[in-house]
Structure formats: structure tokens, C-alpha cells
Amino acid sequence: MAEGDFIGIFIACGCVVGPWLLSLVATMIYQPRKRKVLLERESAAAVTGDALTTLSKPFGNREIREFRVMMANVVMSPSWVQMWIGGIMSIFGGQINVYTKVVDWARREAKQRLREQVSEAGFDEVINLRIETTMMTKTKGGKDRTSGVEILVYGTAIKY
């Protein structure tokens, strides 16, 4: 075999494996870093106790001076590698850890954003919190390769 053939095979393999490898490395660097930042924000907010509740009335029937409906949303997407692993795992069924991680992360992020919004606007608490999850599907035909999950968190922010 000529030397040129090896180079050709090498490039062909690189084209197939390269994007996956790139995605794997990018996932392993990018996502833990973002999660760490989120955890820091969460622990900073947790010092004064959680402002979010699903109760329909403030605890102890305290009087509400002011209220406003507030919402926060986030669209998260698994990476190529995560989608690929998820696809393989779904053959066997059971818990698909890679997807669990992404959806859980998105939900925490959305809740944290609401907490920050609420405290910035000077409200004390959020009552009647609701969480909505929507899958954003791929376009049929395979042209559009994106898919993601949208989490919406909303509730009534109140001031005592």
C-alpha cells in the first residue's frame, strides 16, 4: 500500500470519530464547570432559607402586601455524546443517567433563576410554584439536529 492510502484512511477515520471526540471533550470540560457555578449560586441563596414553596397560601396565613406573577425558564440540550449514549441506553431501558443529569440540571438552573429574580425585585417568598417541562423536538428529515428540554418555573412572588 502506498503512503497516500494510509493518510486517506486516517483522514476518513478522523472525520467519523473527530466530532464525537470533540463533543466528548467539550462535554467533560464545559458541563461540570457550569454545574459548579450553579452549585455556588445555590448555596449562596440557601443561607437565608428557600424562598420557593408550592403552598397556595403563605405559611401561617401572613398578610400579603404586594404580589406579582414571576417566571423563569431555561432551554437545556444534551450534547451529541450524551444523546448518543442515551440512544444506546434506551435499548436496554431503565434509568438513562445522562438524560436525568441534563433535565435535573435544567430544573435547578430555572429554580435558581427565579430565586434570584425574586430577591432582586425585593419580594420575600414565592407561593404556588409550578414547574412545566417540554421537550423541543427535532425537525423531521434530519436537517435540524438540535433537541432540548425547556423548563418553565413560575409562581406568585409575595411581599409581607
Added chain:
Amino acid sequence: MQPAAVQNMIFSNIETIPGMTITQSLGVVSGSTVRAKNVFKDIGAAFKNIAGGEIKAYTELLQESRNEALFRMLQDATARGANAVVNVRFATSSVAGGAAELLAYGTAVIAQ
């Protein structure tokens, strides 16, 4: 710019309006909008998928659309002569690939 009548609407997602009494119910009001993803934003999102994580363009798109749906719901309530909407709920569903429907609904009431 929002008309004054809509801007003065009170809405909450609990069953009551704190500090007011509901005197009359005027039925269910709703507002919805269907938004499709932008082709140019999609290209950016496809690159974003390499590492995964948040797609900011979509987050903003859905935020805007949801405000639009909420605005339409309040317009509907204004047209019925209500001054408040209670128990507001949001729902999202993806219709036909790449497009999302955002719905806001609640009960229009007169509160004093």
C-alpha cells in the same frame, strides 16, 4: 407598548387576589402563540450541541413568546370587562417539528 387597560390588569396564579374580594367570575380566558425556531439561531444551537448545556437563543425566544401569550390572555380578559385574572397557568407543547405552542390561561374575574 401595552394599552393602559391591559397594564392595569391584576393577575395571580393563586385562587384569590390578596387584599381583594372576587365578586363575579367571567369564565376562562386564554391566549396562545405558536413560534418556530429561527434558521440562523438554529445554526448556532447546532454548534452549542457539541458541548450541550443552555441554548440562550431559545430561552429568550420562549420568554418573549410567553409574554406575548400572557398579553393576549389579558386582552381577552379586558374584552370581557374583567379587572383581574386568577389561577393563571402556562402550558407549552411542541407542535410540528421545530415549532412550539405557548398557552396562558386563567379565570377572568371582577375583584373589588
